Amino acid sequence: MDDLIKQMSSPTWWISTxxxxxxxxILAAYAKPLADKxxxxxxxxxxxxxxxxxxxxxxVVDYLIExxxxxxxxxxxxxxxxxxxxxxxxxxxxxxxxxxxxTKITGSYAIYDISRIGIIVIYLYFIISxxxxxxxxxxLRIIIDQCAGSIHTFESMPxxxxxxxxxxxxxxxxxxxxxxxxx
Numbered sequence: 001m002d003d004l005i006k007q008m009s010s011p012t013w014w015i016s017t018x019x020x021x022x023x024x025x026i027l028a029a030y031a032k033p034l035a036d037k038x039x040x041x042x043x044x045x046x047x048x049x050x051x052x053x054x055x056x057x058x059x060v061v062d063y064l065i066e067x068x069x070x071x072x073x074x075x076x077x078x079x080x081x082x083x084x085x086x087x088x089x090x091x092x093x094x095x096x097x098x099x100x101x102x103t104k105i106t107g108s109y110a111i112y113d114i115s116r117i118g119i120i121v122i123y124l125y126f127i128i129s130x131x132x133x134x135x136x137x138x139x140l141r142i143i144i145d146q147c148a149g150s151i152h153t154f155e156s157m158p159x160x161x162x163x164x165x166x167x168x169x170x171x172x173x174x175x176x177x178x179x180x181x182x183x
Contacts, residue, residue, distance in 0.1 A: 057143055057146070071144070074147075077140055078137055089127070089130050091126045095123070096123055103116075
């Protein structure tokens with residue numbers, strides 16, 4: 001502490017601080033336009049990517065409105081993707097517990113260090129995989145919600161689909177099952 005106070009009281013420290021601040025100021029003046037150009041270009045690329053994604057999603061929604069039977073495929077894919085998220089998280093948990101258990105059983109520091117690294121690597125792998133699947137699930141849910149509103153309600157579905165679903169339900173209730181007995 002005394003050394004720091006002694007250095008701060010010397011004129012050399014003050015002059016070197018001023019010189020360094022001057023050079024940092026000059027460097028910042030040249031770096032700012034480059035940073036602005038980089039951020040502008042990056043922002044433009046993000047906007048373009050989002051625009052392309054939005055257009056593709058609108059094309060898929062238009063296709064699903066024209067072909068409502070394909071909506072079942074998208075919903076099935078969304079369910080499958082959500083199961084993949086759960087699977088990835090369960091694998092991460094399983095391998096974390098397994099490696100922790102092996103470490104406790106053996107008591108070896110070498111295995112302990114290897115298993116700690118293994119836990120981190122495996123956990124990160126499955127978590128990243130789960131997050132990727134979750135992002136895919138969110139994209140599918142956006143398409144489903146735009147096309148059909150909610151899975152559980154008929155209010156926002158196209159009227160022809162609602163009518164065909166109600167007709168199918170009515171036919172199912174009036175027609176006898178393959179065994180011969182009406183429901």
